Amino acid sequence: MARAIWTGAISFGLVSIPVGLFSATEDHTIHFHQFERGTSDRIRYQRVNERTGKEVEYSDIVKGKDVGGGDHVLVEPDELADIAPGRSRTIDIETFVDLDDIDPIFFQKTYWLAPTDDQYARPYALLREAMTRTNRAGIATFVMRGKEYLTALRADGDVLALETLFFADEIRDRSALDIPGGAKPKGKELEMATGLIEAMSGEWKPDEFRDTYTERVEKLIEDKRKGREIVTEAEPPEPTAMTDLIAALERSVDDARGGKKSKKASSNGTPDLSELSKADLTKMARELDVKGRSSMSRAELEKAVAEASGGSERRKKAS
């Protein structure tokens, strides 16, 4: 059974539902330990008293706010808990809003709420079903680890989900981006782009998307563990020049409508080198025994492989 990261109660009018809060998501990023290069010595963090140099226990650490002039005001955890806004053990629903009215930019992280005891299953289910029926989310605040959270409670199948939201003043002003304005797309460009979107449209199937970078990191580690040769990933594609925009869109629409998702091949069955990753080109270069391949950029590899494979084809034809 997963352990809750917070326990308290949902306050819904006069109804109070004791619940535990559980993370609904997890980060699969590979976490590395740190070593000093050339050694097998781990780097460790320690919390030390800078005067005595001695390590300090978690329970002996209090927070201090710099108030200038080298002075700090020290605050105990209990003091922070005492001034926590509202009742820190309650998720207070203040209003219900249409779920579709919440701009995705406000969503921060998703949690699940579960009743802490079977006896609270009925009011829990009541709130869940009522929100499902109305497609409304309960806007609530609560305090966890000394921080006040703005949240949206919503029904998620059989459970209640809690989305932590950014406060409005935490959303940055987009005008700071300095987006060049004035040029409103129209005409053929816009038609082509719209057509491309239509041609590429489909159902949202999250299972079809994987964290391929993490998979490559895992493979890199496994290859190094086994002592195999390591290959590196391709460089990102070049940005499309403005003069090429229509041509690029036309090719993209053709590809999307034709369902071309696999790597292109030329009419004689050989792969289109421009579509291959640096890793693929390195592999081909190794098979073709291209000299100096290990120090080549992706572009140099593509050129060298093209020349070598052309020569190879000619040699095959001649033999």
Next chain:
Amino acid sequence: MTCPECAQDLDHCHGALVRLPDGTVECFDPDCHDTGADRHALQVRIDGVESG
């Protein structure tokens, strides 16, 4: 002093979360299995201590 979150058997970590300039996050506790900010009472940036 007893940790109140230990007393409530809540999922939390006594390590300090370290936020590095490249955006990666590490925990002082080598056994930490989840570097979510919501599990850590102590958070540190390498250029100073956060209020969290």
